Amino acid sequence: MKKMISLLIVLMLAALAGCANPTPQKPGESKQASGSNEGGGDKQITIAGNGGVIERTVRDVIAPKFKEETGIQVNYISGLSGEILSKVELQKNAPQIDIAFFVPVDVQRAMDKGLTETIDETNVANMKKVDSRFVAVDKAAAPAFGLVIAPGYNTETFKKNDLKPIESWNDLISPDYKGKTAFSDINNDWGFNTLNALAMANGGSTDNMEPGFEKAKELAGYSSTFYKNSTQMMPAIQQGAADVTVMGSYAIAELAASGVPIKMAVPKEGVPLQAFSAALVKNTPREQEAIDFINYLISEESQKLIADKGFYPVVDGMKIPEKYEGSIGLKETDKTFKPDFAKFAEIRAEWSDKWSKEVTPELGKLLK
């Protein structure tokens, strides 16, 4: 009996020891340790990124072409940007993920935590062709899937009910929508950008969010909820449960392509231009393969394929396909801006706490 207990204790201690931070793996050790190149010399890389249209684009379109050209197999793990950042942080000494697709604020947070390698023209040649407006943080990641976060509205409902067009971020706050809105909670990038835009529309800024925060309370009053999960917002629009929303332009494009009468609105204060960006995970044993993929991802050839799925191409001079012009097309006169993502990363937790305690309790209070 004593022997059995001793054995169990030893096993438990061994398991606990296994929980400690793993030993870092050096880039040169990839062949021996990663297991990716074993038996037959098949090269593989692992990408973690958003599910949905981004996953489908990479898995079905980009990755097969990349394999054809380089022989490198791409594995894709889907998840939300924040979740991926958590995983990358936990695996920082022995990364299993080679490339992480982050929203801009997580590009900043990952860089601040020292989890990513530098990406610039010296190691990724195609970076020189990239439109700098899409670069979230200098030398931190390669922008790959361009978008704006903007209001969207059901064109048929607006026409039928003779509703005023959305010309300002403040127009989102209206009893006319009767609670048929789909706004994201602050934990999502769409929600935080909405707060920032409301601040800008009311004399504030990213440094002074208070005016936007007060407006957000009114927005909550006229909303039945803020969605914890952004994947629920698209069904809400499709089912006719919401006529007004704020979401990524690619989601609006996807809805429009599926037959929903939805169109993006560009308020006079402007819409934040950004991109899901590909970050090279620090200490990855498959660094060169990962760099090759990032370079391929931002090539004109790939960006054409990405634009075909409803994203703005990040390469200078390229445009979205004509089929998306009606739903998410940006005119010359439309104002866009690049948010201060470093500041976003700095203040996000503080404003998220404040939002949960002061804005969320206002939900639905102004609805009759």
Place this chain on the structure above:
Amino acid sequence: MEPVRHYADQEINQEPNTGANLQKTPKNKKRRSWGPGLLLLLPILLFIFGFFIVPMLYILYLSFITTDEIGGTTAAYSLKNYAQFFTDSYYLSSLWLTVKISLYTVILSLLLAYPVALTMAKSSPRVRGYIALLIASPLLVSIVVRNFGWYLLLLPNGTINQTLMSLGIINAPLKLLFSELGVVIGLSNAYLPFMILAIATSLYNIDPSLEKASAILGASPLRSFFSITLPLSLPGIVSGCVLVFSLSMSAYVTPALMGGANVPMMPVVAYDQINNLLRWTFGSAISYVLLATTLITVIVFTRTFERGKFKEVFR
């Protein structure tokens, strides 16, 4: 006359009964009964150690760290995360909300489950099998898919509201979604099979002759139910309640999908802290407060029944 029982160890031990081996016998008996049992348990013990206890210990360790650095030499240890939780009314109200919704879920599940379990107990084995299959069938569908189904049904313009409005029962849509009611409906739907099966198992074990005896003695069916069936099914009720309560306390998908931001239950708050705000240490503390609350509630509840008026049925 009692039959003579021969134990395996007695058969092996053929030595004369000296004082020395009389002292050894109980010890040997104990060793022989533990060894094989422990070996059989070893795989599951290792599994629990590796995939439950070790991660839980790591989370416990994280919950005492108060710096951004979650490991290594720069980590600072204190009770700050727990102090922050217990001094902030937002987190305390989230804890209360979680307990409240879990209790409502238990009550609703119990009310819905008992008649079904009773029907199963009274049915032939064949019918019982069909009912069990029917009850367990929702478990074959992913909880995310089930919640999306409920989500579409409970929308303001969803099937339930449309039907009630077309029948003239209500004038305006009921707020079934993004409310405590919606979460309770979703959780009850998800965990009802556990309650039914726990109660049904208990009901199967009741000797049918007890009810017959009760009827012969002149008790009405209602009196028989309250004096015999219900008390004897208490172990199943308690097991079902403990299962449903524990599962509801730790549910994430249903509160997030059906409650939105309006129903910030503890697992959702912990998830936000860890995955969205990257506050691993505070999120870990929240997880442990949730675990402790669940354990205390379950222990108090179980002990109350085990030592109460009907303690005999728990033996």
